[in-house]
Amino acid sequence: MTRPTAWGAGRAVVIFGVLALLPFAFPAAWLVDLGFFGLMYAGLAVAWNLIGGYTGYIWLGLIGFFGFGAYALTITFQHTSVVSFWAPVGALIPIGIAAAIVAVPIGLVLMRVRGATFAVVSLSVLFIAEICASNWTAITNGAAGMPAPAPSIAAANFNRPFYLVMLALVALAMLISWYMRRSRIGLMLFAIRGDEERARGLGVPTLPVKLIAFAASCALAAMIGAVWAYYIGFIYPIFSFSPNTTFAVVMMVYLGGRGTLWGPLAGGLLVAPVQEYLAYTFGNAQFYLIGYAALFLIVIRFLPLGIVPSIHQAWLRRRSGEATPAPGTLPAT
């Protein structure tokens, strides 16, 4: 089911190939901008899915690491006003590693609780990070915000290199997600999702495998946050550590298909550009949040498993004409 098939690899090449060609086929700045945010949310959704989908932990602190990455990049380059485009990109890997290192002790504390308690405690990571960024003015300049490094690239097609770097990060996130689910660690994470106590009884090293997934999730979020800061050029604590971003990412995963490989990517790519478009169209009134709530209700009512699993099941039904997995079980596509 998760064997690396020629069909699966071909599908990945086609999808990422098309995504890479889009900014050349549609070079209008506003379209590439929508694409950038689509990819950003897709990448965050894939990163969230490593914990929220694979282990079933409702992980609401991810955007704390997104903001961590944004500030890490900004602070690193704060005395460099004009840089080569690639210098901050080269800092992405160290930022990811730093985030993974920071994530381990935080994960050790968080992973002591489960269920609703984990959701609430993990959300505190976001708020604590935001409070630090707002108040530690000596380093972050507080609520006044910080300018990110500005690259010396031509104004024409300014968005395109950022789009492509973000696409590379999404590809990295998908690679990690794919590798996890086809290896034994994925089997263990799924077992933890099913019944963590039983998994311990089968000798599964639950805490280490959860920490690996957690660190990977945080590292990806931090790298994505760094590219976001680089792209928008100026960051503030409230936008870097936004609960709205957090809940948007979670909703995209649920819409696309929690625990699946392609679902979070699909959810992010479908919802984020629409959200950005509505935000531009209706200005800052945040009407789109009402649309979000409506969309979430529709997903829960009609697609409880998400888009990708629903399509997969419909396809299985059509192909076999017989019973498909019982309601509530997650297909392993």
Next chain:
Amino acid sequence: MSRRPGEVLLEARAITKRFGGVAALDGCTLAVATGQVTGLIGPNGSGKTTLFNVLTGYLAADAGQVVVEGRAVRRPSPQRLYALGIVRTFQYARLFPDLTPVEILALAAVKPFVAVLRPRVERADRDRAMGILERLGLLRIVGHRAGQLSYGQQRLLEFGTTLMAEPKLVLLDEPAAGVSPTMIAVIEDQIRALRAEGVGFLLVEHQLDLVMRLCDSVVVMAAGCPVSSGTPEEVGKDPAVLEAYLGA
């Protein structure tokens, strides 16, 4: 795999476990040997499941030691005891609904930590898992997910995980509860076969006829510690046992 039968493998030494003011285990001492089936019986609330949970690292004892092959286990955890060859089943079939039987069995294979990066189900594990499913008469459920199996099939599959682990000792918590007589017979045959290979069993079971048929020795618990032990016949005649059950 071959050990001399009768060698003590797992011991509980003076284990006490309190829940608030209630002592679920009160200085409980017990030894389980290889190549034997030891039955653990006693009225509800006598501490059988608590003892299971302490012996398998799910509960930390307030006092006393868990000893494996003569060595006290420091800070027992389920993972640590599993690595020492002490495996268990649960009172209720709790399996991972999203996983297939082969995946669940592969999960139960004992491996070093770095194996987490290896393929989800390695070929050798798949072959062994298929062999176990065949032994248990479960080959026709291979294509299903555990969540789709009947209760009895889940219990049988759970028993299969203990075969996969190549254990030294298996703790079975009411393996026959809710299982059809045919499936009980399958489990019984497997227990006998493993016992012949030198595997020890500690069996909590309320179906006394099964206990009498299968067990080499029986320990009776009451109020948190053993009150009687011996062969099934001896225990059946012990007045202390009647008192424990009937509160005479």
